[in-house]
Amino acid sequence: MKSYFFVLLAVALMVSCKQKQKEKLSLNETIKLEQPVVNPDTLRSDFMKWWTYYNNDLSFTADFIAVDEHGTIIKKSKFLKTLITGNFIPIQLQSESKVPHYKLFVNTGKNATAISNFIQEVAATTYKFFEAEGTPFPNFDVSDLEGNKFTNENLKGKIVVLKCWFIKCAPCVAEFPEVNKLADDLRNNKNVVFISLATDKTAALKSFLEKKPLQYHTIAEQDHLITNELHIYGFPTHIIVTTDGSIYKETSKFSELKTALYTLLSEKSASNKVRDDKEHHKLPPPPPPPLKKAS
Structure with missing residues (x-):
């Protein structure tokens, strides 16, 4: 019981420190x-x-x-x-x-x-x-270059890492080695999904990514979502969407993306630890009320 209390206290402090x-x-x-x-x-x-x-x-x-x-x-x-x-x-x-x-x-x-x-x-x-931060990610229903479908609904419960970019954006392409390493480091974490939102057409993207692979699920022709829904005008822009479908972080710096992502993962891990401890430290149910004496 005491260990559960300290784990719960640690998570409470962590969450409170993360508030705006x-x-x-x-x-x-x-x-x-x-x-x-x-x-x-x-x-x-x-x-x-x-x-x-x-x-x-x-x-x-x-x-x-x-x-x-x-x-x-x-x-x-x-x-x-x-x-x-x-x-x-x-x-x-x-x-x-x-x-x-x-x-x-x-x-x-x-x-x-x-x-x-x-x-x-x-x-x-x-x-x-x-x-x-904290606002819902816009509604979307898209498919990547391999035909995998992604919607708000089927990504619920997942942490989604998004990269907004286009082929002729030199800084977007220059960070490929870093974003690929991040995706590769977390490839065994089934709760994290990496998606790239590109403004280019499908054929151009397939040709380009054959030469410069990107370890993200890539969605073509996403001008409307990027500009009209997300109101993003600078590239690259990275977005982290948390498990409830809300935006956790937006940034143009890869270093800030990486820090924020690992911070979120550590918070989720600690939160899951509390739930696991709670399951293992369940108190027995209270005793039943005393039986009334027969009159």
């Missing part, structure tokens, strides 16, 4: 100001230094604690909306916390316009991804 920032933080709380990990002036002085820092060190779709320019904790949505103005750059603060702290710093200097344009585009896309 607006649910897990004390908003409007001013934190002790720490130094940024990089001098803001260094990043503002050179666009390529900023871009390299963003690409290697920041992850807007992952969990982070958002801090405004005054050192006050704010909602992640407000943080992203503020970045969309182009007036600030985000920099991680030094912290012992496992969850990174990103703080807003004023965007100034000769490279302000170039950095601003980049941040505005990235923040707008990330905000769209953030708002999609």
